[in-house]
Structure formats: C-alpha cells, structure tokens
Amino acid sequence: MVETARSLAVAVNSHPVVRILLGSRCSVSLIVWSLVGCILMIHFYSLIHQKDREKIHIGSSHLSVTRELEEVEEESLYFPPPRGKRSPHALKRRGPRKPPSVIDEFLDESSEVHALFFPHRKSAVNPNKKGNDSMYYYPGRLWLDTEGNPIQAHGGGILFDERTETYYWYGENKDGPTYQAHRKGAARVDIIGVSCYSSKDLWEWTNEGIVLSGEETNASHDLHVSNVLERPKVIYNDVSDRYVMWMHIDDANYTKASVGVAVSDSPTGPFTYLYSFRPHGFDSRDMTVFKDDDGKAYLIYSSEDNSELHIGPLTDDYFNVTRVMRRILVGQHREAPALFKYQGTYYMITSGCTGWAPNRALAHAAESIMGPWETMGNPCIGGNKIFRSATFFAQSTYVVPLLGLPGSFIFMADRWNPSELRDSRYVWLPLTVGGMADEPLEYNFGFPLWSRVSIYWHRRWRLPEGWWRTA
Numbered sequence: 001m002v003e004t005a006r007s008l009a010v011a012v013n014s015h016p017v018v019r020i021l022l023g024s025r026c027s028v029s030l031i032v033w034s035l036v037g038c039i040l041m042i043h044f045y046s047l048i049h050q051k052d053r054e055k056i057h058i059g060s061s062h063l064s065v066t067r068e069l070e071e072v073e074e075e076s077l078y079f080p081p082p083r084g085k086r087s088p089h090a091l092k093r094r095g096p097r098k099p100p101s102v103i104d105e106f107l108d109e110s111s112e113v114h115a116l117f118f119p120h121r122k123s124a125v126n127p128n129k130k131g132n133d134s135m136y137y138y139p140g141r142l143w144l145d146t147e148g149n150p151i152q153a154h155g156g157g158i159l160f161d162e163r164t165e166t167y168y169w170y171g172e173n174k175d176g177p178t179y180q181a182h183r184k185g186a187a188r189v190d191i192i193g194v195s196c197y198s199s200k201d202l203w204e205w206t207n208e209g210i211v212l213s214g215e216e217t218n219a220s221h222d223l224h225v226s227n228v229l230e231r232p233k234v235i236y237n238d239v240s241d242r243y244v245m246w247m248h249i250d251d252a253n254y255t256k257a258s259v260g261v262a263v264s265d266s267p268t269g270p271f272t273y274l275y276s277f278r279p280h281g282f283d284s285r286d287m288t289v290f291k292d293d294d295g296k297a298y299l300i301y302s303s304e305d306n307s308e309l310h311i312g313p314l315t316d317d318y319f320n321v322t323r324v325m326r327r328i329l330v331g332q333h334r335e336a337p338a339l340f341k342y343q344g345t346y347y348m349i350t351s352g353c354t355g356w357a358p359n360r361a362l363a364h365a366a367e368s369i370m371g372p373w374e375t376m377g378n379p380c381i382g383g384n385k386i387f388r389s390a391t392f393f394a395q396s397t398y399v400v401p402l403l404g405l406p407g408s409f410i411f412m413a414d415r416w417n418p419s420e421l422r423d424s425r426y427v428w429l430p431l432t433v434g435g436m437a438d439e440p441l442e443y444n445f446g447f448p449l450w451s452r453v454s455i456y457w458h459r460r461w462r463l464p465e466g467w468w469r470t471a
C-alpha cells in the first residue's frame with residue numbers, strides 16, 4: 001500500500017498541469033493536495049475492501065470443508081495424584097525432594113499419567129482394521145503400518161512426490177534398546193537409520209524400509225551406531241532430478257553439532273551418505289530444510305548452543321549452504337523448527353529447549369524467509385491449560401501443506417518417551433492460518449500484519465472425505 005501511495009503521489013506530482021498549478025500559488029497547491037489526499041483515501045478504502053472480500057471468499061470456501069477441524073475441543077483429563085513411590089529413573093531426573101509436576105509424572109514410566117499418554121497396543125490406529133475408525137487420527141496412540149508394525153519415523157518430515165503423487169514420510173528408526181551412554185548422558189538409541197513410509201492419503205502408510213542405514217563396523221563413520229542421527233528431511237531437486245536428505249549428525253555427547261547430507265535417485269532410496277559439516281562454521285543441532293515455491297531451498301538450524309536459529313539458502317544442487325546466513329530469534333532458545341508458507345508469508349513453529357520433556361510451542365512469522373521473524377505466541381488451542389503449555393505433550397517436527405485445502409495443514413509432532421524411545425508417539429493435529437494473532441508486534445496502517453497460526457487439539461479427527469482427490 002505504501003508503494004501504491006508513493007507512486008500515485010509521484011505520478012500526480014509529475015503531471016505538467018499539476019506542476020504548473022503547484023508552481024503558481026500556495027492556495028492552489030493546498031487544493032491540489034487535498035484532492036490528492038481524497039484520491040488516496042478512496043484508493044485505500046477500495047484496497048482494504050477488496051482485501052476483506054478476498055479474505056471472506058477464501059475463508060468461507062475452505063471453512064465449509066474444514067470447519068470440523070477448527071472446532072475447539074476441551075480435554076478434562078483426570079490426572080491421578082502423584083504416588084509416594086517413584087521409579088529410580090524419575091528420582092534420578094528430579095531428585096527425591098521436589099514434588100513432581102505433571103510433566104515429571106508424564107516422563108515417569110511407572111506413573112499412571114505416563115500410561116494415559118502412551119496407551120497400549122489394544123487401542124492402536126490400525127489401517128488394516130477398516131470400519132468406523134477408518135481415516136481417523138488418534139494423536140498419541142500407537143500407529144501401525146500396513147503390515148501391522150508400529151511406524152518408526154520419529155523427528156520426521158514428509159515429502160510429496162509430484163511424479164508418483166505419493167507422500168513419503170521419513171524419520172528416525174528408533175526400534176532398539178534405550179540406554180544412557182554414560183551416567184550424565186541423555187537417553188539414546190543407537191543409530192539404526194532413516195525409515196521411509198509411503199502413502200496416498202496421509203493415513204495408511206506402507207513401510208518402504210530403511211533408506212539410509214547406520215554403520216555397524218567403521219567407528220570413525222558419521223553414521224556409526226554409537227553416534228546420533230536426528231530430524232532427517234528430504235527435498236526434491238527439480239534440476240538434478242535427485243532426492244536430497246539433510247539431517248542432524250552428532251556424537252553421543254552432542255559436541256559434533258553438524259549437519260549431514262545424503263542423496264538418492266529415488267524417493268525410496270537407498271540414499272548415499274555424502275558428508276557432514278558445520279554450516280557457516282557454526283554448531284548446528286535441531287534443524288530442518290524448506291523448499292520454497294521458486295525451487296530455492298533453505299537450511300534452518302539451532303546454533304550458538306541453541307540460543308538462536310540460523311537460516312541460509314542452500315546451493316542450487318542442495319548439497320551445501322551458501323555463504324549467506326542470518327541469525328533469527330536471537331536469545332530466544334528455540335529448537336525443533338517446522339516451516340511452512342501460506343499466501344506469501346512464511347511461518348514457523350518451534351519448541352523450547354528442555355531435552356525430551358515437552359514445553360510450550362511458539363509460532364513465528366516473516367514476510368521474507370531470511371527475516372526479520374516475529375514471534376506471535378502459542379499456537380495451541382483446545383485441550384486444557386496443561387495441554388496447551390506442553391504442545392499437547394509433544395514437540396514440533398514438520399508442517400504438511402494439504403493440497404486442495406489451502407490454509408489447512410497438518411502439524412506433525414513427536415511425543416517422546418525417554419524411558420523407551422522406540423515407543424515415542426506421533427501427535428498429528430490440524431493447523432490453520434487465519435484470524436488475529438495473539439501478539440501482533442507490527443501494525444500496518446492499524447491492521448495487524450500477521451494472521452494467527454492455530455493448532456487445534458482433537459482426541460480423534462480426520463481430514464474431509466476425499467480431500468486428496470480435490471488436489
């Protein structure tokens with residue numbers, strides 16, 4: 001709008017008649033400027049009106065099919081009171097004196113609260129058992145693949161492959177024993193590799209196997225089982241026709257703090273591991289990659305000991321970063337970034353840094369992907385206060401755009417189970433963009449610049465029937 005106003009003023013100013021009038025007398029120039037003012041006001045008014053009309057149109061057209069997803073569902077879970085006895089793990093984590101919080105209880109594998117959030121196999125989401133539960137997501141329940149095995153794709157991301165019109169879900173396979181490398185080490189599982197699952201509808205997933213495997217013998221290899229491979233993400237390079245995987249590579253103590261790159265000619269692998277490095281020379285832990293509409297891709301990573309995020313474009317082959325880098329959310333201590341774009345604006349969900357324990361999510365927005373990024377507040381809606389303050393007891397990992405449902409996304413999160421990491425669960429919930437942000441930090445002519453990002457709690461939900469056919 002500012003641009004339009006400026007160019008209009010310039011146009012009026014440079015008109016010969018106007019210039020002569022302006023040159024003659026003060027009162028005439030006053031009249032001309034009042035006229036210009038009037039024109040501008042009318043122009044603004046029609047612009048704003050037009051924008052509103054567009055908004056209403058977009059809003060109503062997608063609301064009709066997704067209204068169900070945006071229902072606010074309260075959750076009045078009864079939290080059993082903490083018992084006297086606690087597991088040795090829990091005691092070690094918190095010490096014997098502190099009274100346990102709900103989060104402590106959630107992390108204590110012997111507590112009833114823990115059992116509430118990690119229900120047993122009987123309630124598993126099973127695509128083979130079609131019927132009333134068909135197509136429904138049950139956040140936090142065991143989720144089986146088409147062979148009846150629990151899906152192993154933690155810290156994952158989803159690639160939509162246009163050629164095969166198939167979704168591929170990549171994530172960490174953590175199907176091994178959980179242990180501590182040493183007394184003060186975090187709970188870990190040896191590197192098994194990156195799993196891949198394929199689906200047409202984002203609900204029924206077929207296991208495509210391990211597409212990048214851990215290294216069993218060579219102890220100096222990045223993928224040696226004793227190391228760490230987290231948050232793998234795959235993007236497709238239209239120019240080279242190759243699938244490029246980026247991941248967090250670390251040693252058991254998280255001191256290597258690097259990114260790893262692997263490549264494949266097929267979305268189902270096998271991927272060839274290339275190398276790891278510290279992007280722009282900085283430590284890099286939680287990370288993600290984002291491919292923009294113009295084919296340009298970006299790496300976003302937690303750096304400076306997780307105190308800030310860094311963002312920078314990848315090279316055209318997606319094998320490296322360029323020299324360009326911006327520091328964003330400096331001093332905010334955010335991790336687990338998940339980026340998406342809607343109507344030209346970039347959005348990001350992040351978590352705080354509390355290890356495996358869940359914490360409050362934040363939504364951020366930016367007009368340019370390189371920043372500045374503004375923090376808009378907690379996107380979580382529904383559930384209850386504890387749910388919202390702990391991202392529904394999960395941590396962001398990816399946001400999936402839904403083709404055919406503009407403005408609707410799936411928020412993918414991990415409900416980590418640090419006492420048995422392979423049993424960590426998936427919390428997928430509908431995410432929409434629209435309405436007023438809670439903390440709009442910037443105003444443009446009195447209008448907040450950002451739309452609210454909302455993640456709606458549902459105990460059970462599904463996408464509108466046949467949504468993928470409308471894509």
Ligand SMILES: *[C@@H]1O[C@H](CO)[C@@H](O)[C@H](O)[C@H]1NC(C)=O
Binds near residue numbers: 131132
């Ligand atoms: C499916 O729903 C119908 C109607 O709500 C119900 O009568 C039936 O028992 C349900 N079947 C299963 C397997 O839950």
Ligand SMILES: *[C@@H]1O[C@H](CO)[C@@H](O)[C@H](O)[C@H]1NC(C)=O
Binds near residue numbers: 218219220221222
């Ligand atoms: C072990 O891995 C390192 C690093 O990738 C490599 O340089 C070396 O050649 C490998 N050794 C063997 C025996 O494969």
Ligand SMILES: *[C@@H]1O[C@H](CO)[C@@H](O)[C@H](O)[C@H]1NC(C)=O
Binds near residue numbers: 182
């Ligand atoms: C990690 O730290 C522990 C204790 O400080 C040490 O014993 C161990 O050798 C370290 N491991 C690696 C892989 O650096």
Ligand SMILES: *[C@@H]1O[C@H](CO)[C@@H](O)[C@H](O)[C@H]1NC(C)=O
Binds near residue numbers: 275
């Ligand atoms: C990545 O780019 C940097 C320069 O920006 C260069 O120094 C480095 O060698 C490159 N890495 C690879 C693996 O090509």
